[in-house]
Amino acid sequence: MFIDKVKVYAKGGDGGNGMVAYRREKYVPDGGPAGGDGGRGANVVLQVDEGLRTLMDFRYNRHFKAKRGEHGMSKNMHGKNAKDLVVSVPPGTTVTDETTGALIADLTEHGQSAIVAKGGRGGRGNVRFATPANPAPDHAENGEPGIERNLVLELKVLADVGLVGFPSVGKSTLLSIVSAAKPKIADYHFTTITPNLGVVDTQDNRSFVMADLPGLIEGAHEGVGLGHQFLRHIERTRVIVHLIDMSAMEGRDPVDDYKKITAELAQYNYRLTERPQIIVANKMDMPDAAGNLERFKQEMDEEVHIHPMSAITREGVRELLLAIADELEHAPEFPLHDKETDEEARVVYRHETPVDPFIITRADDGVYEVSGAELERVFKMTDFARDESVRRFARKLRRMGVDAALREKGAKDGDMVRIMKFEFEFID
Structure with missing residues (x-):
């Protein structure tokens, strides 16, 4: 069977979490922070294999989720970066984003590759947040979530x-x-x-x-x-x-x-x-x-x-x-797209697209719902088990203008605010 067009889901690996740790050495009282950074999540990479002729393999496997990075460790040891997930495609494959229709890659030559879902960076350990005012921070970041996207792969045969x-x-x-x-x-x-x-x-x-x-x-x-x-x-x-x-x-x-x-x-x-x-x-x-x-x-x-x-x-x-x-x-080589009307083909990631950092809506149950790609990224990188991390998250929301926007929408003390599946009480 000849398969020349498929839809697939790809997700880059999440970054490893940073760690909160302190030096524990004999004869060294009040040891400073020593939590390491998390490792980078793996990318999903499409690579041309000249031995393939169709997209048949994608008929049975259409989900590609890369591994997350290793978590940071004590003694200032960083987590290991995850190894990229490499997926083979035949020469002549074009990759577009199903949501936006943007061209991501045009893969024609053996060995040519393109990152289609970028892995998240590792979260920073508490040693990164030490300051003269707070030399022993009780705060570390969770790993950044990997990019996830739905892709359309099309095979256009290479013939003279x-x-x-x-x-x-x-x-x-x-x-x-x-x-x-x-x-x-x-x-x-x-x-x-x-x-x-x-x-x-x-x-x-x-x-x-x-x-x-x-x-x-x-x-x-x-x-x-x-x-x-x-x-x-x-x-x-x-x-x-x-x-x-x-x-x-x-x-x-x-x-x-x-x-x-x-x-x-x-x-x-x-x-x-x-x-x-x-x-x-x-x-x-x-x-x-x-x-x-x-x-x-x-x-x-x-x-x-x-x-x-x-x-x-x-x-x-x-x-x-x-x-x-x-x-x-x-006879000349003809480009796949018109250079006069199309931008240079490149991989475009979600966080590179200029979009509103957040959107506020009112749910049927009266709860204020706050959503947005940048907001959700900050939310996922916050460790809510630690008070210092929560206070840092609240400061970020204030700088992003979420507090002011909620007040404009009519939010008052005690109203509930929902971010993703979690609810918080609004304090004016």
């Missing part, structure tokens, strides 16, 4: 040449005779429902990778039929070979077929119109093909070169392969 055309125009037959690929061939529409790749060698010792892709139909840019599955793969090809059935045995008009498919490519992604395109008149061994070809040429611009061919008799195949190889020698 993409065969396009309506169903049953002979794409699979052409690939089968010019390479060692063995695609399924039959006399009905949509025989090809998954991409097939083949390495083609020409007589003058040049080679390239050709992809036979699922047949395209009108409305494909809107997802009709196999539309998006097809168009996703054609994005990476450097040269488009457009096969047209000149016999018109299916009852379609060759000129109309060409115009419809060209329009579908342009409506899906206008960058596809920049690709070098080779037009192939296939099935020239059929009775009406010669007449249809003459009419087709009259409709096309004079500079458009058309390659007549018959995949069954193999007439014109050699000349076509040489023409494709010539075109590839000067």
